[in-house]
Amino acid sequence: MRLLDGRKQFSLMLDYEFGPGASRALPKEGLEFVYSKKSDRLKQVVHGGELFATIKPNGAIAPTHYGATVLIRSRAYAQNSVTVDAEAVEFVKEGRSVFCKFVRSVGKHVLPGGEVAVLDPGGRVIGVGSARMHGDFMRQFKHGVAVKVRGSSWE
Numbered sequence: 303m304r305l306l307d308g309r310k311q312f313s314l315m316l317d318y319e320f321g322p323g324a325s326r327a328l329p330k331e332g333l334e335f336v337y338s339k340k341s342d343r344l345k346q347v348v349h350g351g352e353l354f355a356t357i358k359p360n361g362a363i364a365p366t367h368y369g370a371t372v373l374i375r376s377r378a379y380a381q382n383s384v385t386v387d388a389e390a391v392e393f394v395k396e397g398r399s400v401f402c403k404f405v406r407s408v409g410k411h412v413l414p415g416g417e418v419a420v421l422d423p424g425g426r427v428i429g430v431g432s433a434r435m436h437g438d439f440m441r442q443f444k445h446g447v448a449v450k451v452r453g454s455s456w457e
Contacts, residue, residue, distance in 0.1 A: 327372060381409035381411040
């Protein structure tokens with residue numbers, strides 16, 4: 303038995319993980335929620351036939367590239383993003399990791415293991431992935447992986 307409808311549950315999860323107000327960017331219509339048959343746990347969110355986000359077993363939300371392009375309109379979600387130099391854009395689009403030396407700016411809510419959107423210098427989402435270190439260190443370090451890219455705009 304579900305206490306909350308899918309939209310309300312997903313909105314609460316988004317605001318908890320990415321900051322208050324992140325759910326304001328959600329589309330008003332067309333969201334579908336896929337639940338596990340065994341555990342009745344929310345597993346996926348689909349919008350207009352396209353995968354929007356996957357819910358990991360630990361409850362963390364992993365937005366797809368499409369989901370991040372929708373959510374980036376929210377100021378709260380934008381604080382969970384990493385902007386890269388122009389020379390790194392093509393590599394990220396191919397699905398390669400972001401290295402610290404190519405990080406131009408970082409949102410203030412980027413934490414190790416947290417889900418982030420990777421942006422080009424123009425502010426467009428070019429990939430999504432998980433941060434490998436705190437956002438403050440991404441700007442300071444010149445070596446090492448900053449973001450392990452999971453999905454990109456070419457996939």
